[in-house]
Amino acid sequence: MMRTRPLKVALLGCGVVGSEVARIMTTHADDLAARIGAPVELAGVAVRRPDKVREGIDPSLVTTDATALVKRGDLDIVVEVIGGIEPARTLITTAFEHGASVVSANKALLAQDGAALHAAAEEHGKDLYYEAAVAGAIPLIRPLRESLAGDKVNRVLGIVNGTTNFILDKMDSTGAGYQEALDEATALGYAEADPTADVEGFDAAAKAAILAGIAFHTRVRLDDVHREGMTEVTAADFASAKEMGCTIKLLAICERAGDGASVTARVYPAMIPLSHPLASVRGAYNAVFVESDASGQLMFYGPGAGGAPTASAVLGDLVAVARNRINGTTGPGESAYAALPVSPMGEVVTRYHISLDVADKPGVLAQVATVFAEHGVSIDTVRQQGKDGEASLVVVTHRASDAALGGTVEALRKLDTVRGVASIMRVEGE
Known part of the structure; x- marks a missing residue:
């Protein structure tokens, strides 16, 4: 049975994504209510420019005081689509403190302070969902x-x-x-x-x-x-x-x-x-x-981007969080039990495609090959084309540590016969 009291949702930001979230909440209200088990009500919209006309949004819901909005105490869910680090971080933690779960699309904030935000959500028994932060509408x-x-x-x-x-x-x-x-x-x-x-x-x-x-x-x-x-x-x-x-x-x-x-x-x-x-x-x-x-x-x-696709991901999270809210539960939080160290780039094993401008004369290829050997990097293929005393030499390596490959390139730059390193690119996906 559907409960009659609506779930109150506040929207922080009403740009390209936020306006689409508001539109879908309105146009699909009956379907959303049926899927959730309760109606959802847009209770407030925080914006920077209150005078801008926003089609389909009741002007009385619009405010420039985002802090006061998230402190109301009667909100069930806060949707944050303003982006950036601040004031988004403070607004999200304030929403948790005042009883609301949060749906966010803020990749920069989550990448920088995701652990702290998850801890705040757990402390207050609330959800933090962010499907829209990566790859737009793609469920990932x-x-x-x-x-x-x-x-x-x-x-x-x-x-x-x-x-x-x-x-x-x-x-x-x-x-x-x-x-x-x-x-x-x-x-x-x-x-x-x-x-x-x-x-x-x-x-x-x-x-x-x-x-x-x-x-x-x-x-x-x-x-x-x-x-x-x-x-x-x-x-x-x-x-x-x-x-x-x-x-x-x-x-x-x-x-x-x-x-x-x-x-x-x-x-x-x-x-x-x-x-x-x-x-x-x-x-x-x-x-x-x-x-x-x-x-x-x-x-x-x-x-992976755009107003409607990103809003689709936001609304998917909103439905999930709303269902948790009705059932008195929360979804999965942070899982960081493995605590694996993050290796530096130098330890990554990959392949290189290196294009060199070299002098077109005997012995150049032997010099270049010696540099690769001295750094423990095996050559897969070599392609050389010369004209009028200049030549282009393209070397593709076997897999080696990025540090060894980087050291090889630096040594190549010092050879008198190498006029310049025209291009360096890694080879992946093999």
């Missing part, structure tokens, strides 16, 4: 946290930023340069006026921290994630990738070390074989590839 956090709770996840490899995937896909399919592809992404609304968070990997790194923490039952913070941006990727890199039967994607990679005693989390552009499922992810879509002991290989795919 709940499958990792619940569906795969009885399995051992070994690796999470994914494209978790739609803006960067659009840019790289455009470079791959049309031969466009980075700036040209970025300009198109901006014109289409895929890239912000300041795209730094996306193209320099900050957004993906925050999501990697969250995914690694859940997958490996270990606290992983944003500072633990090795991050490299994609602004230096060139059309020449894509040409080299195609010659290897690969493409280039900005990847978030979280995995257990070979002995399982530590974990790594990293974000960077990398070549992946065209045969890998992630290679076919086009446009602004996201996809995450999960490898586990019992389930084997799983892939989650779909729109």
Whole structure:
């Protein structure tokens, strides 16, 4: 039987995502009530610009005093979609203190202070859900946290930023340069006026921290994630990738070390074989590839950003939290029992694709090969093309520690016969 007293929901933020959350709550009110077992009522909306017209929202619900809203004491759920660290962090903890559970889409805050927020939720017996923080509408956090709770996840490899995937896909399919592809992404609304968070990997790194923490039952913070941006990727890199039967994607990679005693989390552009499922992810879509002991290989795919897709994830969490509220229970909280150390990037084992500009004369290849041997890095393939006293030398390595590979590159830069290191890119997904 449906209870008649509605669950009261406060919305912090009413931008692209928040306005969609409010719209769906209104237009799907009857369905949501049937699924939850009680109606949900929008009890207040905190915004920065109160004079802006917000279609479908009662103006009397709008306030600029978010703190007073979360302190009301009669709220059941607070939905936080304002982003950033503060005031979001204080508002969320205040909501717990005053009796509300929280649904958030705030990847940056969760990557930085997720442990503290989980502790605050547990202290007050409340829920903290955040499916929308990673990969938009794609169900990912709940499958990792619940569906795969009885399995051992070994690796999470994914494209978790739609803006960067659009840019790289455009470079791959049309031969466009980075700036040209970025300009198109901006014109289409895929890239912000300041795209730094996306193209320099900050957004993906925050999501990697969250995914690694859940997958490996270990606290992983944003500072633990090795991050490299994609602004230096060139059309020449894509040409080299195609010659290897690969493409280039900005990847978030979280995995257990070979002995399982530590974990790594990293974000960077990398070549992946065209045969890998992630290679076919086009446009602004996201996809995450999960490898586990019992389930084997799983892939989650779909729109990773945008108002309606992200709001879909928020509403899914809202329904789950509301059901818990009615039943007097809470869902799964933080699982960090494994407490595995996070290995530094230098210990990560990977492959390199290195493009060198060298003098076109006898003995150069032997010198280069000697440097690789001195650093314990085995060469897989070499491709050389020369003209008018200059040559391009492309070396693809076997797997080695990133520290050894990095040391090799630094030594190569010091050779008199090496004019410059044109490109360095890791090879993943094999």
